[in-house]
Amino acid sequence: MEKAPFYDEIAEGPASGRAYWVKASDGVRIRVGLWSPEGARGTVLLFPGRTEYIEKYGRAAVDLAARGYATLTIDWRGQGLADRLSGDRSLGHIGxxxxxxxxxxxxxxxxxxxxxxxxxxxxxxxxxxxIGLRALMEGAPVEAAMFTAPMWGIRLAAATRPAAWAVAWGSVRLGLGHVFAPGTTGATYVLTCPFEENKLTTDREMWDYMFHQARLHPEMSLGGPSLHWLHESLREMQALGRRAAPDVPCVTFLGTDEEIVDPARIVSRMGQWPGGRLEMVESGRHEVMMETPEVRARVFDTAAELFVPRARSQPADSA
Structure with a gap:
């Protein structure tokens, strides 16, 4: 483990921010970032979405620190400053x-x-x-979980789902797995989509925060996914859908204007999660942690309500 680059000036996180290079068990180098304010009574493992990177969650780390929590987040393999898995750095790819x-x-x-x-x-x-759902199912040491617009299904019109499966499946067998998925390119979404048309947030300040990061550090950005990534993600979502919910207290947030992941899969999963609860955000888009100040406060207050009693119930020497 060695120190890795960390761009505090764009993260706008707590003062304790830092990042490390670490190799996964198969040798792929990833970047792990953390903020550990003094006196924190627990740690939030913050698992980002596709295309994202550590610095994007600096403001979230501030919100969590204000509620008493350290934050650890990650550049997944194939994105951020972690090892890219394709010769084209703009292509989102996975084995x-x-x-x-x-x-x-x-x-x-x-x-x-x-x-x-x-x-x-x-x-x-x-x-x-x-990723987080599978980690919970496999026994990750987590006391409680909160999801925001989880990718338990991708939003596809019913008529196009068979075609998506066929294209993804066929690409792998034809050696086209490194081709961009239909409708995507190597362009960075926040740099090319007008704010008025974006599917991520209704909050202009948070949109500008993301835009500023992508403009100053384009090396951390990512374009569309590969056909192989699409194939792998469809298989994984199908596999997770067949398994029962883990025995972990859970709250999930979903915007009513969600256009990226499949709301029906989320509603179904949360309806079968013992002790789980689904919170709808009226007029919210895909990134509720990047929404208006009122929505963000609601999200992080809910996390605190879910986490705090369990943190306080631990023996003092476990902190």
């Missing part, structure tokens, strides 16, 4: 979707090595929601 679990294990090793306070909690967004 097997379950490879992300190797990144989870490496991040947990960093949490232990840095002595981040326990208990651990999970906040997982979009693609991170699929």
């Amino acid at each position: 097997h979707f379950t490879d992300y679990q190797k990144d989870v294990a490496a991040a947990l090793d960093v949490a232990e090595a840095e002595g981040l306070p326990k208990p651990y909690y999970l906040i997982a967004h979009s693609m991170g929601g699929a």
Whole structure:
């Protein structure tokens, strides 16, 4: 484990921010970032979505620190400053979707090595929601979990779902797995989409925050996914959908104007999650942690309500 670049000036996180290079069990180098304010009573493992990177969650780390929590987050393999898995840095690619679990294990090793306070909690967004769900199912040491717009299904019109499966499946067998998925390119979404048309947030300030980061550090940005990534993600979501919810307290947030992940899959999953609760955000888009100040306060207050009693119930020497 060695120090990695960390762009505090664009993250706008707590003063304790830092990042490390760490190798996963298969040798892929990832970047793990953390903020550990003094006196934190637990640590939130914040699993980002596809295309995202550590610095994007600096403001979220501020919100969590204000509620008493350290934050650890990650550049998943294939994005941010982690090793890219394709010759084209703009292409989102993966070998097997379950490879992300190797990144989870490496991040947990960093949490232990840095002595981040326990208990651990999970906040997982979009693609991170699929990674986080499998991690919970496989026994990740997490006391409670919050998901935001988790990728438990991709929003596709019913008529196009068979075609998506066919294209993704066929590309792998025809050696076209490194081709961009239909309708995507190597362009960075926040740099090319007008704010008025974006699917991520209704809040102009948070949109500008993301735009500023992507403009100053384009090396951390990512374009569309590969056909192989699409194939792997469809397989993973199908596999997760067949399994029962883990025995972990859970709240999930979903915007009523969600256009990226499949709301029906989220509603179905949360309806079968013992002790789980679905919170709808009226007029919210995909990134509720990047929404208006009122929505962000609601999201992080809910996380605190979910996490605090369990953190306080631990023996003093576990902190």
